[in-house]
Amino acid sequence: MLEKTIEKKLREAVKKAGGIALKFVSPSYAGMPDRLILFPDGKVAFAELKAPGNKPRALQETRHRLLRSLGFRVYVIDSVEQIGGMIDELHAS
Numbered sequence: 001m002l003e004k005t006i007e008k009k010l011r012e013a014v015k016k017a018g019g020i021a022l023k024f025v026s027p028s029y030a031g032m033p034d035r036l037i038l039f040p041d042g043k044v045a046f047a048e049l050k051a052p053g054n055k056p057r058a059l060q061e062t063r064h065r066l067l068r069s070l071g072f073r074v075y076v077i078d079s080v081e082q083i084g085g086m087i088d089e090l091h092a093s
Contacts, residue, residue: 031059
């Protein structure tokens with residue numbers, strides 16, 4: 001499965017669950033996650049999308065650690081099956 005297919009499924013699932021999954025682009029700060037996930041009540045997370053079995057690059061891992069240290073949730077998603085768990089976790093928080 002391609003990364004863009006997983007990304008499309010993520011967008012659709014987040015929308016169906018009442019949120020939005022915005023494409024996140026930070027031209028002056030490389031390595032940031034692909035999507036900003038926003039749900040009602042101020043629930044925010046970042047999602048890094050990867051093709052199955054692929055891992056984030058070192059710079060991406062550095063950015064993930066930074067975001068987590070600031071209190072944000074960062075998910076690395078490389079399969080459609082992970083999407084529901086991410087949404088459930090965000091709704092429960």
